Amino acid sequence: QVQLQESGPGLVKPSETLSLSCAVSGGSVSSSEYYWGWIRQPPGKGLEWIGSIYFSGTTYYNPSVKSRVTISLATSNNQFSLKLSSVTAADTAVYYCARVLNGYVNDAFAFWGQGSMVTVSS
């Protein structure tokens, strides 16, 4: 059973860069043919897909954040990470990492981390 766990600062200042990591167990981010993604949920609101990365390192991003986001693999410790630059209060959300059900970039998300709350405030 695949398990994911987010980690990172809970508070980020406006205009700075949000950085989160996702530790994966029960599967390999670099050898299993799946996409690994980030999804966020502002307080009391719905879900927004941020982007996904393939085991090969190929990335796909939501146009809404594409100019500010970078997702990368950290294969040595079986993790993948999210960086979101120039954050504003609108980026305050619970950030989830997840793995798709099958091997497609556009796919349902079958496995989710517990979520990491990030607040953007000075």
Added chain:
Amino acid sequence: EIVLTQSPGTLWLSPGERATLSCRASQSVSSNYLAWYQQKPGQAPRLLIYGASTRATGIPDRFSGSGFGTDFTLTVSRLEPEDFAVYYCQQYGSSPNTFGQGTKLEIK
């Protein structure tokens, strides 16, 4: 991008009753790539249905999905107390994949 509109916003029902949740897409969802998730307070979403009608592993058969094109439905045949939660639909047929705003299922 495809906009998903879920209705109703809140559904008030009692345990044992049948729940019918709707998800309407602004354009046709390719290959019926439509998923449903359940989310309880403080928890991550849980995948219930994918491909519009296929139950995910471990999901009770009281949950069923149907629909095609732009109109999709999640049905819970007999509500159990643990089913009261927020439900989201997601289309993954077109990029970017998008989610609906959610339907909250409340105990009457």
